[in-house]
Amino acid sequence: MNAMILEEPKEPLVLKTVSLPVPLPQQVLIKVIACGVCRTDLHIIDGELTQPKLPLIPGHEIVGIIVKIGNNVTALKQDDLVGVPWLGYTCGTCKYCLSERENLCDNAGFTGYTIDGGYAEYTVANEKYCFPLPSLYGNASGAPLLCAGLIGYRSYSMINKNAVNIGIYGFGAAAHILIQVANYQHKKIFAFTKDGDNEAQQFALRLGAVWAGDSSEVPPEKPDAAIIFAPVGSLVPKALTDIGKGGIVVCGGIHMSDIPSFPYKILWEEKSVRSVANLTRKDGEEFLKIASKVPVRAEIKTYQLHQANEALNDLRNGNIQGAAVLIMS
Numbered sequence: 001m002n003a004m005i006l007e008e009p010k011e012p013l014v015l016k017t018v019s020l021p022v023p024l025p026q027q028v029l030i031k032v033i034a035c036g037v038c039r040t041d042l043h044i045i046d047g048e049l050t051q052p053k054l055p056l057i058p059g060h061e062i063v064g065i066i067v068k069i070g071n072n073v074t075a076l077k078q079d080d081l082v083g084v085p086w087l088g089y090t091c092g093t094c095k096y097c098l099s100e101r102e103n104l105c106d107n108a109g110f111t112g113y114t115i116d117g118g119y120a121e122y123t124v125a126n127e128k129y130c131f132p133l134p135s136l137y138g139n140a141s142g143a144p145l146l147c148a149g150l151i152g153y154r155s156y157s158m159i160n161k162n163a164v165n166i167g168i169y170g171f172g173a174a175a176h177i178l179i180q181v182a183n184y185q186h187k188k189i190f191a192f193t194k195d196g197d198n199e200a201q202q203f204a205l206r207l208g209a210v211w212a213g214d215s216s217e218v219p220p221e222k223p224d225a226a227i228i229f230a231p232v233g234s235l236v237p238k239a240l241t242d243i244g245k246g247g248i249v250v251c252g253g254i255h256m257s258d259i260p261s262f263p264y265k266i267l268w269e270e271k272s273v274r275s276v277a278n279l280t281r282k283d284g285e286e287f288l289k290i291a292s293k294v295p296v297r298a299e300i301k302t303y304q305l306h307q308a309n310e311a312l313n314d315l316r317n318g319n320i321q322g323a324a325v326l327i328m329s
């Protein structure tokens with residue numbers, strides 16, 4: 001099969017022909033239909049996440065069809081449409097797994113990072129970490145739901161349920177999916193983009209944001225909570241300043257530049273800051289249920305598998321509205 005392979009961090013991916021993976025007893029072999037390109041892939045390829053398996057097939061927003069099942073697979077069968085997310089394995093025995101926090105598992109495996117992912121014509125995945133997908137999402141537009149959608153939803157679920165005004169900092173793949181869920185639940189979204197990024201601001205307004213502006217601007221109303229998707233640490237004190245009393249700032253990314261020091265008074269009045277790491281399978285089930293109810297429609301820019309480096313560069317340079325997705329021919 002053809003695959004795009006990371007041989008060394010900070011080097012472009014290389015198109016190679018490699019042997020078809022053979023599913024282990026708990027695994028399924030999946031013919032990949034599409035695989036999303038996530039900012040986390042950039043952090044891996046650029047060497048900011050330092051523990052990838054090498055060589056590595058990146059990609060953790062996989063939509064595909066099962067073509068073969070391992071001997072011990074019970075829940076899935078051939079021809080099932082599935083999505084494979086970032087969380088690819090958990091041990092089930094550590095204190096985190098035993099307290100319904102498998103996203104923090106000490107022995108977790110991550111698709112497209114410590115396990116080969118979906119920048120390939122085929123991949124294998126553990127059946128327990130595959131989500132059955134509604135047919136609506138059996139194409140390239142389903143791919144961004146598997147990470148951008150899921151992590152966005154997990155970030156959103158950390159916010160107090162009474163919050164109505166929600167600030168979103170960084171309006172890319174995750175935000176454009178999340179806003180559709182938030183609007184469906186009658187929330188008001190304030191979208192903050194890189195200063196002067198009119199295109200992203202228009203995009204946010206078109207998707208129903210009540211306000212869109214530069215990250216340095218003061219919003220017309222105080223958000224009750226904030227979610228930061230941009231990997232920019234200075235947004236943390238900015239968001240803390242913007243939000244109202246008792247609000248939370250949720251950092252949704254896996255990597256961020258350093259957070260500058262800030263005066264205690266902007267954290268005062270019971271504000272808090274937290275990060276979101278990975279996902280649980282429960283998050284995935286909940287999100288996919290609500291996504292098909294809304295229904296969430298991801299806006300995508302598609303690339304062929306061999307154009308993965310181009311897609312990554314477009315993402316790095318902010319040239320993508322919505323999400324980038326590789327499609328397998």
Ligand SMILES: [Zn+2]
Pocket residue numbers: 090091092093094095096097102104105106107108
């Ligand atoms: Zn565990």
Ligand SMILES: [Zn+2]
Pocket residue numbers: 038039040041060086147148
């Ligand atoms: Zn991701």
